[in-house]
Amino acid sequence: MTEEEKQELLQQLQEKQKTGKLTPADRYEIPPQDMPAQDPVKRRSNVNEVATGYTETHARLEAMRCLQCKNQPCIEGCPVRIRIKDFVAAINEGDFKKALAIIKENSLLPAVCGRVCPQEVQCQQTCTVGLKFKDPTKAVSIGRLERFVADLDQNEGDVPSVAPDTGMKVAIIGSGPGGIVAATDTRRAGHDVTIFEAFHKPGGVMVYGIPEFRLPKAIVRHEIESLEKMGVKIVCNFIVGKTRTIEQLMNEDGFDAVFIGVGAGLPIFMGIEGESLVGVYSANEYLTRTNLMKAYSFGKGADTPIACSKKVAVIGGGNVAMDSARMALRLGAEKVYLLYRRTERQMPARIEEIEHAKQEGIEFHTLRSPKRVVGDENSRVIAIECLQYRLGEPDKSGRPRPIPIEGSEFRIDVDTVIVAIGNVANPLIRQTTPSLEFNKWGNIVVDENCKTSMEGVYAGGDIVLGAATIILAMGQGRIAAAAINKYLAQKKKAKTKS
């Protein structure tokens, strides 16, 4: 359908809607609006955003597909319970400001979440329209609609209002999605808030991990700037546990409460032979070098190098694996293989990322996993030896267990291997905060209010959940902030009494 035809269709439907004659059957008939994207061949050689975003016509057509179900199953699918039905209705009415205001009641970073949330296993999984078509990708594209209204607002820069100073100090450790939300909500309550970030730039995984082509840095910068406008202080190059400990922050530096949102931050390797050869990267290293350190312009304005790869194998099936593979392509690799030991159905990556990766020419090799990495006399990677797998009975995660097929070894010639099989908890805080309780995986133990075993210390995001998503980290940031605000109100009361 051409853009003109879409516009015409929208007008017809709007008129029918006005008369109250637009039936659910009519709404099912409206074609799902695809996300406009850069041409796959062109985008292989640039780092600009791939998905270019809905136009107003796309958005209003898509919003019209929503049945406005009374039971609102979409909200059940949303980790932060955004009033989805209502914001989609507002888009249908053409009131985009209202739509955004509704989203912002529950989510502070709609421009981010609209882009990176795995909607097909959240709101769009429970959407009636998707269920009707038995395909969450044919559900109402809630994420794309969220992004549409959020992007309209990028240049406006409304700063949330802040309550009068309470005289209480809050330390937020980590400037990722959890930290940003916790900082905003505690600052709104009038506390003196400082964010401590280990890297030289704030934004956490949104800056070092997720590539520009999926989440433009300008969006993250915009969010950070709004924080600063609210009066949140941001201190970079500060590693809590090393530069200062949590105890020092609370006992010597006068912080009344702390939120720990440091992320997972310790890459898992496979534990196979040859994994320390030159040319084997963790996805964290590969993506940090390219995103945060801009290795894509090495020698042309950036000093951080990265391998000049011709043939790359990426191990894993999540978003980080897709990001790494697609980044390798953009850095000039001729062949990029993606190896995953289950099938595509079990891949944790967003469907859209899998589709984009395939369109760009990433070769998917499912039911395959490396057995060892082979190097030359200079310890540089020359190949990986792999095994074929088959699916067995479901394991603890509910996914079928991958079982290696004996004697199925085969070799793929590659010069670079990127291991993207996840992260575990970074031990820095654990090593330096003896009074904090951790579980056996090294994650911080919290109650339903994100409160830890230490008085005044709260935690959320990947350091609590294990490797999760941005929206879950944000949700916990919000819960923790509410608990911190309550705790500090009580603390202030007690102070004034005594």
Next chain:
Amino acid sequence: MPHKILSKKKLSQDVFTAEIEAALVAKARKPGQFVIINIDNEYSERIPLTIADADPQKGTIRLIWQRVGKTTAELADMNPGEKLDSVVGPLGKPTHIENFGTVVCVGGGIGNAPLLPIAKTLKKAGNKIISILGARTKELLILEDEFSQISDELIVTTDDGSYGRKALVTEPLKEICQRDKKPDQAFVIGPAIMMKFCCEVTKQFNIPTQVSLNTIMVDGTGMCGGCRIEIDGQPKFVCVDGPEFDGHKVNFDLMIKRLNAYKNQEQKAHELYKKHKCRMGLDK
């Protein structure tokens, strides 16, 4: 917050030292720890440098570095009053210090810089210190005076015999190990190849040996794993598990190869920088 360079000095042809403002690092740092610096947050690479000394009252740290690539050259061209965008730390585990008895401290080239604060603290803890300092040639020897103040015995070697004894550090190290009363502990810091051969010597005599490794790093907090090495065949991260390790367990051959991972790119960047610098001079 930028970090001002308060003073800078050339120690030898390619070795420089500077005193840099970094109040929190100066306060928290212990011997054996390092920082990661970033000259410019927009384009520089992050490089790890050992903290050679610190003044917590003044809020400064002392860095010593060798000009080997673009970033270290750029740092060497900076002057007092100029600022680094980032200094983050202190990183890594501090050195384990106790009264071992007699400790032999072996420093090679630039390795004398990270070795000095360790030797100083070992001396304070009551150890007898035998220091062996090696350099390719007299001009490249650094910190001899500082070591002579804290050493019970000091041996200097140069590869070309231009100063001290004409030998590699392994020669006097072996002799010391052969003494009736052999040392109780060794600390060796220097180029990877020198640490490798020193560890081969001390292993023969069963002398526990700590080495401090300076690998390629990005974040320095365990997040990237770029610094990983093999200890007893197991992967370890230099940034969070080290930088010090039992030298007898380190796979130095692999470490040396990993250190050379970006050699071609680094050389290219250094050449470009030198050329650019020349042109800058001409433009003036």
